[in-house]
Amino acid sequence: MPAGESVSPVPQVSDGSVSGYSDKLVSEGSDELVVAVGTHGGEPEAGFDPIAGWGNSREPLVQSTLFKRDSEANLINDLATNYTVSSDGLKWTVTIRNGVKFHDGMPLTARDVAFTFNTAADASGSIDLSMLEKATATDDYTIEFELNDPQSTFINKLVALGIVPVHAYNAETYGSNPIGSGPYKFVQWDKGQQVIFEANPDYYGQEPYFKKLTMLFMGSDSAFAAAKAGQVDLAEIPASYANQEVAGMKIVSLDSIDARGISFPMNPNTGEKTENGYAIGNNVTSDPAIRKALNIGIDRQALIEGALNGQGKEEFTGVDKLPWGNKEAIFEDGDIEEAKKILTEGGWIDTDGDGIVEKNGLKAEFTLLYPANAQDRQALAVSVSEEAKKLGINIKVEGKSWDEIYSLCYSTPNVWGYGSLDPTDIYLRYYSKSYDPSTHNNVIMYNNSAVDSYLRKAITSPDQETANKNWQQAAWDGTTGFSAKGDAPWMWMATINYVYIMDEDLDIGTPKIQPHGADIFGSILEWKRA
Structure with a gap:
């Protein structure tokens, strides 16, 4: 199934409330956030596993990627500190940060990066890695990628794939209890309902303002009902609701390249x-x-x-x-x-x-x-x-x-x-x-x-x-x-356009270019309450 197109269970709407959820989901604490954004991949069948498709080309939250793109789509470092390409285009060498830890306290090294890419290539998942011959960790902080075809677009694979730990990865179980090195740690997944993340105190990058993130899995009509009922801080809604007015909330429409x-x-x-x-x-x-x-x-x-x-x-x-x-x-x-x-x-x-x-x-x-x-x-x-x-x-x-x-x-x-x-x-x-x-x-x-x-x-x-x-x-x-x-x-x-309804005091920074399936969390580290 193409990215962003999974089908999630849709809670029933009655009199403006959403059954299956508590009457008041939005926490009293301003540093907690409840969102209903179905197109962030919907509820992933295989869980929160980048090798199975989670977060590909979007912010995976739990995992880090080697590179990211800023709001102008320029390439910026995430785990990576530098990269070089051989003259024939067949060898890419990437160096990564020292001192990065996974959420369980174990260090992230080049071995984890090589393992992630080799495993994803063997899995033939949603990211096309058919050009990758093999990835090798030459030391703790250097990875060599050998290609069988000199593809200049390989850099985009280094943006798309979240890094998983070789010591804690099992294809059958990882998606239900993921460990990464990203800005948020996985807490719990109530299948068919919601997933909860908490801020990673050991994150190497900018500290997120929101310490707890609850993502609800619901259809866009149900999400709009939940927003009107005051049950969520932010919800993706159908384009047909773009002109609606809801007290205490604002509607934001984001351009995309999703054709x-x-x-x-x-x-x-x-x-x-x-x-x-x-x-x-x-x-x-x-x-x-x-x-x-x-x-x-x-x-x-x-x-x-x-x-x-x-x-x-x-x-x-x-x-x-x-x-x-x-x-x-x-x-x-x-x-x-x-x-x-x-x-x-x-x-x-x-x-x-x-x-x-x-x-x-x-x-x-x-x-x-x-x-x-x-x-x-x-x-x-x-x-x-x-x-x-x-x-x-x-x-x-x-x-x-x-x-x-x-x-x-x-x-x-x-x-x-x-x-x-x-x-x-x-x-x-x-x-x-x-x-x-x-x-x-x-x-x-x-x-x-x-x-x-x-x-x-x-x-x-x-x-x-x-x-x-x-x-x-x-x-x-x-x-x-x-x-x-x-x-x-x-x-x-x-x-x-991707249309969202959100609290009036919610500032989502400068959103990144919205791809297929949206990437509303691409600027999550900039989010705050105004």
């Missing part, structure tokens, strides 16, 4: 199946006229105003706001006449007057899937369906479980969410050889040799400027690319 896009299976349906027996291909979306018409005909701002209650920004490539985004790939959308022209020139004409264009007896209609528990994706899917009718394309929307989506996505379009400061996401989504049913990379089986070439140059480039230029050209080089100006294998729609 919503629709994947279009690129191959026709010839009866071929995946290794797991799932159907491949779609006879409608395999036609570029359909993909291009939808991309240019759909009005993204209308989707944002309607489906997202104005809480979002237009998105055209999935990475518009990032340094590797290509502004030349952005275009004017909402052009219904141009979209109809593309369809007509592509042979799609409504010959029977039913409002749906057809080609060689095939109707321009298909099913669009969305995760059944995702309100914003459901709203976007319905809005896209309504907009598509203006073009003569009939889209039927269906909510499914992730297990169902993963069996259907090779033949059926789906609404996905992506947003990362690691451009490896682009590589895994569009590089032809990255297709892998076990990881759900390139599920549409996109294949463009020119794009492949740019992607390889980007991911192996030793300098960021050259890498960014190649990421951009992979989207659109003036002739071809993975953007809508090129092959249009996806239709990106919007980046969503």
Whole structure:
């Protein structure tokens, strides 16, 4: 299941209160905090284990990472004090702090770092470490990472993965009783209800203002009810509540790089199946006229105003706001006449007057899937369906479980969410050889040799400027690319805003750039009561 998309039990709401919790959860002490933020990964199935996905690309609270990013996305040290890369890009050497302790008092050394990365690579978890040959502790404070592919984006793996202790790690039990070296210590986990953390008195970094942090697992509607009832200090809420007023609380809307896009299976349906027996291909979306018409005909701002209650920004490539985004790939959308022209020139004409264009007896209609528990994706899917009718394309929307989506996505379009400061996401989504049913990379089986070439140059480039230029050209080089100006294998729609309701006196500092799944705790060390 993609990060940030797990399904948690939702407490029942009645008369503004939330059952299953005490009537007054917010402590009298101002240095204690109760939060309900479902998209911080939701309740993790495997517990609070970074190797199993906890905190990947977000603040893990319990564990430290080698590096972090500041509010401007600049790389800063956490455990690490320095790093170097060999001229061939295959050996990365990282030095770490002396004197760091795990929560049980044991020292953190390079051996723990090497163990964490080797174990995560063997586990083939949510962080792609396929390029890591091995990590070795050369002394107590130095780690060498040997790569099998010179990937410049490896630095992002050093940001994403929390460090676990070799002396206290068991894959079966660690997630339920984690030990780390981060700013907060794990206290208890009441499954289906809440998890409690306390400030780590031995933390090497800035001392957190809040000494106790209680995180409730509840859906966003229930979280809003809890906030109105005075049961929480901070809650993530649906975009539809962004204009609500609650006495003693304020609503904060944070921009993100979390983009919503629709994947279009690129191959026709010839009866071929995946290794797991799932159907491949779609006879409608395999036609570029359909993909291009939808991309240019759909009005993204209308989707944002309607489906997202104005809480979002237009998105055209999935990475518009990032340094590797290509502004030349952005275009004017909402052009219904141009979209109809593309369809007509592509042979799609409504010959029977039913409002749906057809080609060689095939109707321009298909099913669009969305995760059944995702309100914003459901709203976007319905809005896209309504907009598509203006073009003569009939889209039927269906909510499914992730297990169902993963069996259907090779033949059926789906609404996905992506947003990362690691451009490896682009590589895994569009590089032809990255297709892998076990990881759900390139599920549409996109294949463009020119794009492949740019992607390889980007991911192996030793300098960021050259890498960014190649990421951009992979989207659109003036002739071809993975953007809508090129092959249009996806239709990106919007980046969503993350909306929170919080106590008026709560100061959350300068929030970091919000990725897919949000990182509201990314600035937790700056939080205080005003």
